[in-house]
Amino acid sequence: MNFPGFDASAAILLTTERQANGVGIDAISIDAGSATTFPAHKIFAKRGVYMIENVANLHLLPPKGFRMFVxxxxxxxxxxxxxRLIAQLP
Incomplete structure (x- = not known):
């Protein structure tokens, strides 16, 4: 399968430096389609980060300053x- 995803270094950055509570992607998996060991899934799950896949229209949200209800x-x-995802904008 061929689609983008988070690699291990991005997952570590998001969980340690950015302290993300959740991540979303508009592909069918958090990991890239070519992944066989699913490093992003493992890193996010170990740190209790919510993973949301197949999300549409993420580009319409601002980079920060909104609330997301899952x-x-x-x-x-x-x-x-x-x-169902609901975004509350400022």
Missing amino acids: VPFKVDAGTGSPT
């Missing part, structure tokens, strides 16, 4: 879920 569907015993 509303997941309830999935019994699941580790992931489809969600």
Whole structure:
């Protein structure tokens, strides 16, 4: 598969220097399509960072200063879920 994603160095920077609580991407995975060991997933999960995939229209949001609400569907015993994203702009 061929699509972009976060590499390990970006995941480390976002979690340590930027102290991100969550990350979003408009691709089908946080890791690049060619990834086989899924380093970004592992780094983000280890640090408790929410990962949101297949997000549309991220380019319409400002770089900062907005609130994002992530509303997941309830999935019994699941580790992931489809969600609805709502952005509140200033």
